[in-house]
Amino acid sequence: MVKTFSKSLTLEEFLKLPETKPASEYINGEVVQKPMPKARHSRLQAKFTTKINHITEEKQIAYAFPELRCTFGGRSIVPDVAILRWNKIEFNQEGEPVDNVVVAPDWTIEILSPEQSSNKVTGNILHCLSHGCQLGWLVDPDDNSILVFRPNQQPELFTGSDKLTVLDGIDIQLTAEEVFAWLKMR
Numbered sequence: 309m310v311k312t313f314s315k316s317l318t319l320e321e322f323l324k325l326p327e328t329k330p331a332s333e334y335i336n337g338e339v340v341q342k343p344m345p346k347a348r349h350s351r352l353q354a355k356f357t358t359k360i361n362h363i364t365e366e367k368q369i370a371y372a373f374p375e376l377r378c379t380f381g382g383r384s385i386v387p388d389v390a391i392l393r394w395n396k397i398e399f400n401q402e403g404e405p406v407d408n409v410v411v412a413p414d415w416t417i418e419i420l421s422p423e424q425s426s427n428k429v430t431g432n433i434l435h436c437l438s439h440g441c442q443l444g445w446l447v448d449p450d451d452n453s454i455l456v457f458r459p460n461q462q463p464e465l466f467t468g469s470d471k472l473t474v475l476d477g478i479d480i481q482l483t484a485e486e487v488f489a490w491l492k493m494r
Contacts, residue, residue, distance in 0.1 A: 330342045333432070334384040335428070335432070335435075340428070343423040349449070352491070363478060364394075369478060370391050371391070372391045373390045380411055383435055390413035390416055412436045412440045414443070418432065418445065426446070433445075442459065444458075449488065452485075454487065468483070470484050471483055
């Protein structure tokens with residue numbers, strides 16, 4: 309069950325709190341703790357980050373961060389995978405990424421857990437889209453479907469051999485079927 313903390317905090321107060329495991333998010337004045345990832349969730353998250361980074365990192369196109377806190381537009385959320393175009397990643401003098409990300413990801417991937425409200429997760433994707441995000445995926449391992457969101461467009465449902473929409477400039481071709489085949493380990 310996802311925990312919601314009743315004490316009302318400002319975003320600034322929330323950001324001063326110690327991190328929780330699993331992560332807590334600040335949404336519409338409420339602190340909501342995400343559910344603990346389970347095996348299928350973790351497997352998909354790892355495969356997405358590995359697949360995307362294999363294609364994008366060396367060419368400095370983008371980078372997929374698992375569980376990256378992104379604070380923007382009055383919310384502080386932690387997408388399962390946050391993909392930032394390389395030019396949006398802020399680096400320090402040593403060439404390391406700056407810890408505090410204060411922009412929406414360019415592509416957000418959320419993997420639905422049984423304990424999660426699909427509407428709350430969808431709300432985070434829509435929030436990202438309204439603040440500059442170009443693509444959002446809601447991955448549902450229970451029915452092997454991926455709901456794809458783009459700004460100012462109706463969501464599209466992808467299943468089976470449907471070729472998934474990916475972020476422009478990233479040369480990845482995936483179908484929903486291929487994504488859910490990652491769950492098969494034997």
